[in-house]
Amino acid sequence: xxxxxxxxxxxxxxxxxxxxxxxxxxxxxxxxxxxxxxxxxxxxxxxxxxxxxxxxxxxxxxxxxxxxxxxxxxxxxxxxxxxxxxxxxxxxxxxxxxxxxxxxxxxxxxxxxxxxxxxxxxxxxxxxxxxxxxxxxxxxxxxxxxxxxxxxxxxxxxxxxxxxxxxxxxxxxxxxxxxxxxxxxxxxxxxxxxxxxxxxxxxxxxxxxxxxxxxxxxxxxxxxxxxxxxxxxxxxxxxxxxxxxxxxxxxxxxxxxxxxxxxxxxxxxxxxxxxxxxxxxxxxxxxxxxxxxxxxxxxxxxx
Amino acid sequence: xxxxxxxxxxxxxxxxxxxxxxxxxxxxxxxxxxxxxxxxxxxxxxxxxxxxxxxxxxxxxxxxxxxxxxxxxxxxxxxxxxxxxxxxxxxxxxxxxxxxxxxxxxxxxxxxxxxxxxxxxxxxxxxxxxxxxxxxxxxxxxxxxxxxxxxxxxxxxxxxxxxxxxxxxxxxxxxxxxxxxxxxxxxxxxxxxxxxxxxxxxxxxxxxxxxxxxxxxxxxxxxxxxxxxxxxxxxxxxxxxxxxxxxxxxxxxxxxxxxxxxxxxxxxxxxxxxxxxxxxxxxxxxxxxxxxxxxxxxxxxxx
Numbered sequence: 033x034x035x036x037x038x039x040x041x042x043x044x045x046x047x048x049x050x051x052x053x054x055x056x057x058x059x060x061x062x063x064x065x066x067x068x069x070x071x072x073x074x075x076x077x078x079x080x081x082x083x084x085x086x087x088x089x090x091x092x093x094x095x096x097x098x099x100x101x102x103x104x105x106x107x108x109x110x111x112x113x114x115x116x117x118x119x120x121x122x123x124x125x126x127x128x129x130x131x132x133x134x135x136x137x138x139x140x141x142x143x144x145x146x147x148x149x150x151x152x153x154x155x156x157x158x159x160x161x162x163x164x165x166x167x168x169x170x171x172x173x174x175x176x177x178x179x180x181x182x183x184x185x186x187x188x189x190x191x192x193x194x195x196x197x198x199x200x201x202x203x204x205x206x207x208x209x210x211x212x213x214x215x216x217x218x219x220x221x222x223x224x225x226x227x228x229x230x231x232x233x234x235x236x237x238x239x240x241x242x243x244x245x246x247x248x249x250x251x252x253x254x255x256x257x258x259x260x261x262x263x264x265x266x267x268x269x270x271x272x273x274x275x276x277x278x279x280x281x282x283x284x285x286x287x288x289x290x291x292x293x294x295x296x297x298x299x300x301x302x303x304x305x306x307x308x309x310x311x312x313x314x315x316x317x318x319x320x321x322x323x324x325x326x327x328x329x330x331x332x333x334x335x
Numbered sequence: 336x337x338x339x340x341x342x343x344x345x346x347x348x349x350x351x352x353x354x355x356x357x358x359x360x361x362x363x364x365x366x367x368x369x370x371x372x373x374x375x376x377x378x379x380x381x382x383x384x385x386x387x388x389x390x391x392x393x394x395x396x397x398x399x400x401x402x403x404x405x406x407x408x409x410x411x412x413x414x415x416x417x418x419x420x421x422x423x424x425x426x427x428x429x430x431x432x433x434x435x436x437x438x439x440x441x442x443x444x445x446x447x448x449x450x451x452x453x454x455x456x457x458x459x460x461x462x463x464x465x466x467x468x469x470x471x472x473x474x475x476x477x478x479x480x481x482x483x484x485x486x487x488x489x490x491x492x493x494x495x496x497x498x499x500x501x502x503x504x505x506x507x508x509x510x511x512x513x514x515x516x517x518x519x520x521x522x523x524x525x526x527x528x529x530x531x532x533x534x535x536x537x538x539x540x541x542x543x544x545x546x547x548x549x550x551x552x553x554x555x556x557x558x559x560x561x562x563x564x565x566x567x568x569x570x571x572x573x574x575x576x577x578x579x580x581x582x583x584x585x586x587x588x589x590x591x592x593x594x595x596x597x598x599x600x601x602x603x604x605x606x607x608x609x610x611x612x613x614x615x616x617x618x619x620x621x622x623x624x625x626x627x628x629x630x631x632x633x634x635x636x637x638x
Contacts, residue, residue, distance in 0.1 A: 122519040216425040218542075219563050239521075240543035241558060253635050255544060255556035260522050292638040332556050333636060335595040 035075040036174070036281040040067045041141050041166045042156020042270070044081040044105065048116040048129070049309060053263045059310040060091045061115060063156035063179070066267035069311040070274025070301045071154075072098040073322070075281035078147045080104035080166070084112035084135045094315055103144045108135040123262040123306070124238065143169040152281050154273060155199070157181050160191040167198050175285065177201040177277060178230075179269065185211045196228040203234040203273055218243075234276065234295065236269055244295050252292045257303040257329055264309045268302045271314060275301035300325050338378040339477070339584040343370045344444050344469045345459020345573070347384040347408065351419040351432070352612060356566045362613035363394045364418060366459035366482070369570035372614040373577025373604045374457075375401040376625070378584035381450045383407035383469070387415035387438045397618055406447045411438040426565040426609070427541065446472040455584050457576060458502070460484050463494040470501050478588065480504040480580060481533075482572065488514045499531040506537040506576055521546075537579065537598065539572055547598050555595045560606040560632055567612045571605045574617060578604035603628050 040063075047061030064081040071077045078101040085107060095102065111134035118127045141162055151174040155163040163178060170176075176199040184192050185208060192212075196202065202225060206218060212228075215221040218235065222245045225233050231247040241255040276298035283290040300322060307313045343366075350364030367384040374380045381404040388410060398405065414437035421430045444465055454477040458466040466481060473479075479502040487495050488511060495515075499505065505528060509521060515531075518524040521538065525548045528536050534550040544558040579601035586593040603625060608617045 217564070219561055237543065240540065241556075243558075243561075251561060251635055252638070253544075253558035253561070254638070255546075255558050258522055258546075258554060258556070261520070289638065296638055332554055335555070335557070335592065335599055 033282065033284065036151040037076045037078060038071050038152040038154060038277050038281050039078045039080065039143070039147055039150035039170070039173075040064050040071070040154045040156060040274075041080040041163075042067060042154075042158060043113055043136055044083045044087070045113040045115050045136075046087070047266060047310070048114070049119070049264055049266060050117070050129070051119040051264055051309075052121055053261075053309075056309050058088075058114075061266060061310065062113065063158075063267075063270040065092065065095075066270035066305070066311060066314075067154060067156060067274040067277075068095060068100050069098075069314045070271040070305070071278040071281070072100045072274075073301070073314070073317060074275070074278025074297070077101070078104060078150055080141050080143060080147065082106045082108050082135050082139045084108060084110045087112045101147070104142070104147055106142065108138070110135040112136075117266065119265060123265045126265070141166050141169075151175070152277055153177070154277055155179065155195070156270065157184075160184050160188055160195045163195045164191065164198070167195070175200050175280065177203060177273065179203050179273060180208065182208055182211050193228060196225075196230060199230050201232040201234060202230040203236065203269075203276070205236045205238070205269070209233075209235055232291070234298075236272060238265075238268070242272070242295050242299055244291060246291070250288065252295060254292075254295055254299055255333065256299060257325065257332060259303055259306055262306045265306050267311070268306050271305040272298035272302035275299070296326065296329065297322075300329065336585065336587065339454045340379045340381060341374050341455040341457060341580050341584050342381045342383065342446070342450055342453035342473070342476075343367050343374070343457045343459060343577075344383040344466075345370060345457075345461060346416055346439055347386045347390070348416040348418050348439075349390070350569060350613070351417070352422070352567055352569060353420070353432070354422040354567055354612075355424055356564075356612075359612050361391075361417075364569060364613065365416065366461075366570075366573040368395065368398075369573035369608070369614060369617075370457060370459060370577040370580075371398060371403050372401075372617045373574040373608070374581040374584070375403045375577075376604070376617070376620060377578070377581025377600070380404070381407060381453055383444050383446060383450065385409045385411050385438050385442045387411060387413045390415045404450075407445070407450055409445065411441070413438040415439075420569065422568060426568045429568070444469050444472075454478070455580055456480070457580055458482065458498070459573065459576075460487075463487050463491055463498045466498045467494065467501070470498070478503050478583065480506060480576065482506050482576060483511065485511055485514050496531060499528075499533060502533050504535040504537060505533040506539065506572075506579070508539045508541070508572070512536075512538055535594070537601075539575060541568075541571070545575070545598050545602055547594060549594070553591065555598060557595075557598050557602055558636065559602060560628065560635060562606055562609055565609045568609050570614070571609050574608040575601035575605035578602070599629065599632065600625075603632065
């Protein structure tokens with residue numbers, strides 16, 4: 033089938049990462065770029081984000097060859113959003129060393145006219161009021177997927193609830209599901225999230241895999257593909273989202289297996305991206321790499 | 336094929352459990368009973384354990400109807416091992432309220448003569464020196480599976496290493512794998528555990544499922560079946576082990592799928608046992624309950 037376009041609205045950042053594998057400065061980061069690099073392996077992508085006047089544009093040159101439309105990538109006077117973090121031998125531990133919002137602090141997503149009819153929309157992890165502003169500018173999207181985090185769940189609950197009413201899929205981790213609902217039991221949390229609006233819930237569990245819940249009661253659980261050497265866990269969630277939506281964009285949404293295969297594709301790409309810093313791995317992935325990993329995945333879970 | 340016998344050596348306890356679902360006193364507990372109740376659904380079981388003179392024998396009457404040989408269940412003068420614990424809404428949190436070893440402190444496993452040729456042996460979580468003593472008394476077992484815990488890994492590392500050389504399968508959780516090897520990376524930990532002796536490694540991850548690693552490089556990963564209401568997580572690991580070994584006892588060990596199905600059976604029974612206190616649920620399970628859950632499991636992971 034024809035590939036549908038995907039609109040992503042999120043952050044554009046330069047990251048400084050310290051990890052057991054080394055230290056890297058000002059590498060490409062941010063949810064919109066992690067997402068796009070993954071999703072564009074599978075479908076056309078349109079980015080809405082903001083960088084500062086200091087942003088080295090050559091870092092995203094590779095996106096142009098991948099059918100990524102950068103018309104919504106605004107350049108504002110000032111510094112690009114910068115994030116610094118440190119990882120340890122245990123990749124589940126992370127310290128944020130610094131956050132300098134720069135031009136991201138005043139980000140007001142402006143959707144270019146020819147983006148307004150994009151069928152699939154991914155609302156990256158930004159202020160829920162901005163997520164709502166994005167939806168106000170979009171004409172009848174076929175499917176809206178949102179990400180969020182504890183900072184918004186606890187800090188801006190009312191705005192978050194407004195967005196939740198308008199999305200088809202929420203994609204969060206298990207801790208965030210508990211924060212959002214007050215329920216430590218995942219199934220109880222899922223039941224409550226349905227009442228907030230989303231009919232589909234994706235729970236990302238990092239090294240423990242991912243689960244999909246649908247309002248008809250369907251559950252799908254997929255373990256993570258074991259990664260021998262995690263170099264840089266940054267962006268795994270956005271890469272997962274990119275793989276998930278890229279798959280949805282090129283397969284019939286009414287088919288139950290489409291949704292499960294989308295979780296698989298998210299897990300495959302999320303498993304690849306952590307094998308190197310920034311998007312180094314997902315930048316160079318081939319269809320052959322993906323196909324091979326899917327075969328290995330099938331072998332991993334077969335019984 | 337014929338069902339092989341399984342020998343289990345472990346604790347026999349009376350537990351007091353406080354949980355959000357209620358408080359229960361002196362309920363049947365201990366690794367040997369949790370294991371046997373599960374394994375005896377699938378194969379004949381022989382128990383070696385010790386209870387005190389205060390042990391209410393009617394609590395294990397049901398095991399006799401299940402082809403469980405209790406000849407190795409010794410009664411010693413004194414108090415039965417008692418453990419008290421408290422669980423919270425988040426079933427991953429647990430406080431131990433008291434531990435009274437009683438007669439278990441002097442436990443010296445004595446294997447009855449007609450148990451000595453048992454083909455499958457499960458060494459429950461007891462002092463590794465006792466685990467070795469059990470193996471000294473057994474004639475050429477076909478398969479030995481061991482459990483252990485951080486207390487022995489850190490407290491009696493030399494004795495533990497001696498047992499590890501003599502077992503075919505180690506069954507531990509992910510934290511214990513890290514403790515045993517000093518590696519936070521699971522695949523690195525697994526590689527190191529092979530060098531200690533076991534050619535098969537089962538990593539239990541509780542609500543995140545279980546993994547099987549085999550020395551030929553094979554990996555199998557199975558998510559947990561989501562449980563809507565966890566009443567009492569006590570004994571989930573021993574019940575898993577019982578399902579795992581019960582399956583191995585009745586299927587050809589040389590078949591790769593036997594091992595994967597054994598992990599599935601362990602997960603199925605481990606998922607059931609937490610739905611009620613003590614062994615209340617696994618006591619009354621029917622083949623129909625198990626078959627239905629296996630079908631639901633297949634649906635959960637299908638893609």
